[in-house]
Amino acid sequence: MTMALTGPLLLVGAGKMGGALLEGWLRRGLDPAKIFIQDPALPDAMRRLAGTHGIVAGESPSLPQAPAVIVLAVKPALAEAVLTAIAPKLGAGTVVLSIAAGRTLESLAEPLHETCAVVRAMPNTPAAVGEGITVCVANDRTSESQRTVCEALLSAVGDVVWVEDEALMDAVTAVSGSGPAYVFHLAECLAEAGIEAGLPPDLAARLARATVAGAGALLKQSEHDAATLRRNVTSPNGTTAAALDVLMEDEALKSLLARAVSAAAKRSRDLSS
């Protein structure tokens, strides 16, 4: 991995997201000797992965002093307590990279020394297959080289976008952070609708899964935007038009999704207070 890690990397929390990041770093060739993992209940898969690569991991492993990066991937409610406990380990050049939803740069910096570099990031679960997207914002203590290191770590699991306005992070969380769940729910609903239309459950689930995955792959690879791709499926007076008449009637799906995204963004704001 082409990243200028000037010291050890401490991953705090190796659950779904921390684990996806770890796998991405190892895939990209990050030196396992530089990685330390703190997690009191390391999931089995992560325990095996750490063991295979000889990575120091555990509830309170002997942690390196002054790590180059601390990646914080615990539940938001634990963020400050965990940082308070780790703060004595921080060095002048340490950057804290947090993926905790709703935890602001200010609240993350509060338990740390006042010059600490902090990056707030919002990835999503397609990171597990290297297809994530992460949006990040840095505090004004973060140097260019620290941004570069954070970007390299996050780009191991997908695209990375920087924003300067932290206020955008609530809407980001609501669209791309939580977004995969909306798409998976669409797949669930499509499968159920297929069963209602007479398909055997196995076939309905298979068709729904392949259709959502295939449409996603097409959307990713195509030069066309989503609206054009939708129109490409829709023959005049055909079956798709009949379905879209229902979905788009009174902008039903559009307004439902707007309400869902608004609820998620509100929850993100609430988590910060």
Ligand SMILES: NC(=O)C1=CN([C@@H]2O[C@H](COP(=O)(O)OP(=O)(O)OC[C@H]3O[C@@H](n4cnc5c(N)ncnc54)[C@H](OP(=O)(O)O)[C@@H]3O)[C@@H](O)[C@H]2O)C=CC1
């Ligand atoms: N899941 C998602 O789609 C996304 C999640 N996020 C954010 O990522 C963070 C992690 O979420 P996710 O990976 O889903 O959660 P998980 O519960 O899968 O992972 C969190 C891990 O941290 C462990 N943990 C608990 N306490 C500590 C501690 N004191 N020190 C170190 N590790 C600890 C947990 O152990 P145990 O299970 O025993 O509690 C668990 O293994 C959250 O802040 C979330 O907001 C961001 C983007 C997307």
Ligand SMILES: O=C(O)[C@@H]1CCC=N1
């Ligand atoms: O649901 C959550 O709070 C986290 C953040 C984005 C996705 N999962």
